[in-house]
Each structure stands twice: as structure tokens, then as C-alpha cells.
Amino acid sequence: MTTSIGYLGPKGTFTKLAVDTVFNGETKRSFDTIPECIDAVAKNEIDIGVVPLENAIEGTVQLTVDYLVHQVRLPIIAEIVVPIQQHLLVNSAFKGNLSHIKEVHSHSHAIAQCHQYIHQKLPNAGIHFTSSTGRAAELVSTSEQPIAAIGNKLAATEYGLTVYTEDIHDYPNNHTRFLVLAKDKNLVKINLPINTEKTSLLITLPSDQAGALHQVLSAFAWRRMNLSKIESRPMKTGLGNYFFIIDVDQPFDDVLFPGVKAELETLGCNVTILGTYPVFNIAL
Numbered sequence: 001m002t003t004s005i006g007y008l009g010p011k012g013t014f015t016k017l018a019v020d021t022v023f024n025g026e027t028k029r030s031f032d033t034i035p036e037c038i039d040a041v042a043k044n045e046i047d048i049g050v051v052p053l054e055n056a057i058e059g060t061v062q063l064t065v066d067y068l069v070h071q072v073r074l075p076i077i078a079e080i081v082v083p084i085q086q087h088l089l090v091n092s093a094f095k096g097n098l099s100h101i102k103e104v105h106s107h108s109h110a111i112a113q114c115h116q117y118i119h120q121k122l123p124n125a126g127i128h129f130t131s132s133t134g135r136a137a138e139l140v141s142t143s144e145q146p147i148a149a150i151g152n153k154l155a156a157t158e159y160g161l162t163v164y165t166e167d168i169h170d171y172p173n174n175h176t177r178f179l180v181l182a183k184d185k186n187l188v189k190i191n192l193p194i195n196t197e198k199t200s201l202l203i204t205l206p207s208d209q210a211g212a213l214h215q216v217l218s219a220f221a222w223r224r225m226n227l228s229k230i231e232s233r234p235m236k237t238g239l240g241n242y243f244f245i246i247d248v249d250q251p252f253d254d255v256l257f258p259g260v261k262a263e264l265e266t267l268g269c270n271v272t273i274l275g276t277y278p279v280f281n282i283a284l
């Protein structure tokens with residue numbers, strides 16, 4: 001049986017681009033939302049799920065982190081980093097200019113990556129959020145209104161749209177991290193060079209303890225373990241309660257990580273390993 005891979009769809013999304021660059025030969029299935037894709041892995045309807053996690057301009061995709069932490073815990077088994085170029089896409093029948101575009105549709109992260117462009121060039125267009133950039137492109141392809149989508153060139157091809165303006169993202173070096181989630185690590189075979197290996201931890205602190213975060217960080221610091229990300233998110237149990245996601249720049253091992261875990265647990269912290277995984281930087 002071939003491995004099945006789910007992704008945030010429909011066709012023409014950045015997630016699909018990421019999936020296509022890394023996997024071939026597997027069955028691919030599109031999902032309308034990030035939770036639906038994650039749920040399908042949890043229910044064994046698919047083997048692997050690929051969802052966006054973080055963008056260099058807009059930051060974390062909160063829905064992904066929150067769903068993984070609060071609703072459905074699945075191991076992270078790989079990360080794919082993809083360069084992101086945003087383009088303004090219009091229906092091929094559109095013959096007007098920028099001032100005729102009444103609405104701009106896209107995923108909230110794509111809109112955020114192009115705020116300056118929209119502010120300066122499309123000040124009067126209404127902004128409409130869609131579940132993905134692919135969905136926005138699909139909408140523009142079926143509309144007779146003078147509307148535009150923000151998305152990639154795969155979406156332009158898939159939905160027969162015209163690229164009206166290329167590269168409208170506000171900052172260069174735009175990249176997005178995608179998570180590969182699966183219950184069984186052995187299902188995933190990615191025949192590409194590994195750029196680095198990381199371990200992601202979920203840490204909760206004891207409440208109202210002065211210097212607790214400092215002590216957490218020092219557990220990594222004195223072991224010379226490099227952190228590439230630390231992010232706090234609400235626990236959803238009340239104002240002031242947070243959990244931390246910490247990415248450590250090295251694979252899990254039998255000495256340092258158990259040492260950190262034991263030290264943090266003595267402080268009253270809770271430590272959960274979300275995954276230890278290879279990172280693949282893709283050039284499109």
C-alpha cells in the first residue's frame with residue numbers, strides 16, 4: 001500500500017508546493033483546513049499530514065500550534081522550509097488596472113506578508129480571508145467580479161489565473177516552515193540532504209515563581225544547547241497562564257535532554273517532547 005499524505009489544500013497552496021518538492025509516488029489528499037488535516041492523521045485516514053507552522057514575516061501559524069498542543073498531539077517527524085513568493089493573481093478575463101480591483105482574497109498569513117503592498121497599491125480594496133491561498137485563487141477563477149487573490153505561481157497555473165504583479169511580499173527572504181506529522185516515523189522517507197536536526201519541546205512553568213523562565217533557559221545554557229526559537233502561547237485557562245514552545249538545535253540524545261527534563265521537573269515544570277526531527281531546506 002502506498003503512503004498517503006494529507007496537506008492544507010486545495011490545489012495550488014504553498015503547503016502543496018512543499019509536499020510536491022519532498023514527496024513523489026505517494027497518494028496525496030487535500031484538506032480544507034489545518035485541523036481537518038491533523039484529525040485525519042490522528043484517525044489513521046492518512047499516514048502523514050503536512051501543515052504550515054511559521055512564516056519569516058508573519059510568525060507562527062497559531063492555529064497549527066494551538067491545535068497540536070490543545071487538541072490532537074501528533075509527533076513532528078520532519079520540517080520542510082520553503083521560500084515564499086507572493087503574487088497578485090487575477091482572473092484571465094480581467095483587463096482593468098489596480099484601481100479597478102475591488103477585493104483581495106487570501107490566507108491571513110499571505111495578506112500579512114503583503115500589508116505594505118496592499119496599503120500602497122490597493123488602498124480601497126476590501127480584504128477577505130480564506131482558509132488558504134489556493135482557496136482564494138479558486139474563488140477568483142470562478143468570479144466575474146474584478147477581484148484578486150494573493151498566492152503562488154502554482155495556483156495561477158492550476159486555476160488558469162494571470163499573474164498581475166510578481167513578488168508583492170513586503171520583505172525579501174520570505175520563508176515558511178512546514179511540519180510533517182505522523183504516528184509512525186518509519187513511514188516517512190525523504191531522499192534529500194538533511195540541513196539540520198531539531199527537537200521541539202512544550203514546557204509549562206510553575207505558577208507565580210520568580211525567575212522560573214530564567215532557570216528554564218539556564219538549564220539549556222549551561223549545557224551549551226542552542227535554542228532556535230522560544231514562543232509563549234496562552235494556556236487558555238485564564239489570563240497570565242502560558243506555555244512555551246522551545247526549539248533546540250540538536251537531536252534528542254540520552255544524556256543532555258533527559259538531564260534538562262529532570263532539572264526542569266525539579267523546578268515544577270512540565271516537559272513534553274513534541275518531536276525530534278530532520279529539517280529540509282528546499283530551493284524552489
Ligand SMILES: O=C(O)C(=O)Cc1ccccc1
Nearest residue numbers: 013014015107109110132133
Ligand atoms: O494558504 C496556503 O497556501 C498555505 O499553504 C498556508 C500559507 C500561507 C501563506 C504562506 C505560507 C503558507
